[in-house]
Amino acid sequence: MEGRPQRLRHRFRRPPHHRRQLTSAISSHTVNWTDPTLVNGLLQTEGYARTVLGSNQVPEKAERLLQERMERQRILTRQHPPHAWFVMDEMVLRRIVGSREIMREQLAHLLEFSERPTSMVHIVPLDTGYHEGLGGTFTILDLRDGKNVAYTESTGEGVLINDRASVARRLVRYDMVRGHALPVDKSQDLIKSVMEEL
Template sequence: MVNINTLDPGASPLDYYGFELRRCREAADLTQRQLGEIVNYTGSLIGQIETARKVPTLEFSERVDAALGTGGLLSRLVQLVLRSQLPAWFRETAELEARALEICTFQMGMVHGLVQTEAYARSVLGVLDEAKVDDRTAARMARQRIFQKSNPPVFWMVLSEAALYQEIGGPEVMRGQLAHLLSFEAQPRTNVQILPFSAGAHAGLTGSFNVYRFSSDPTIVYTEGYGSGHPTANWDTVQDCSLRYDHLQAAALSLKDSAELIRRVMEDRYGVQVA
């Protein structure tokens, strides 16, 4: 157990957050229990966060900021905390996501993390590793805040039809995930196209990949293996994957037809009738 009296704020973003939370709470002359009652969390949870044993959420941070009048300090710090919970090999890519003007992704077997529901993400992240799955899920969901920026990136996802049938987390989780994909229909900056089984052999058979485009920096292609990520600005790779993505979009269903297919799968496989 971490002793709060010896907590080193420079040890990690989580330690720094805990140090600042305690400092702000004590400045307000509140006990952990009293603060918990104000923000509707247990005093025990506040104690765990202050001792760097529990990762805070954005919602927790916003409530405490409001209660203590911190000027948004904890809400800013929590972004660093959640980023630090990502795998070390993925953190550079998370930075690319946050800066990109356009993100194009082709996904073979599952929905991309930026448009996953919390339940779907937890099911994906919990495979073979249940350790700190709540914290890792919170970190994944925090990445989606890039869509709340004043100028969010344009996001295009070409998703294999197979991913609609791969029952990740069970029928209820899949119903929620497919409904979430349909929620983007009226959002022109977030687009979902389905690559149908009828497309046959296609340009993405070698695997999933992302293309990140920026206002002035070189375009980056990102591929992923087991426990490793591979971003590259190599011109030949970027040109090859950009061409592949163009062909995948051409082979995919239109946005309207993709939404209709998602609705049919929800009805036929998961028992939900969607208007």
């Protein structure tokens, strides 16, 4: 029904409305992501993504999903990319996904990405304690026509949201999470510090 969140499962397959979410991202002027558990797929290195995608997939399917993920990352490297803000919890940096070598490569990639003129990476430090971002992954897309849509993921399900009131609530939630995050330069310092500990 128009305006209502659309629930979709994608633990073992691409979500039915994944193409719509991707199309929205492609046509976005700005994109805002927050994730308390993992590096966002658009920022994952191949090694990191292969570990995540291969955890519950047969090798052939995992490899296909990996190539699709790498292809989607071109959204952020095209000639006119959207302005992108990524807010993530410090535990994302400290969780060893795959191996220490994979994590060093992944953190170096985050640093490189955060130095691009259209991109920002903010880290919410562990000593913040509980914050709104721990409730799950979500994305806010600011479309070029002035509209906003949201996409959330939790426990194997994704929801694409275009209802104004629902999107507005998530915009407030996103601002609350970013309010706890370190500035870009301090976030970069933290990423470097975690790299040195690996």
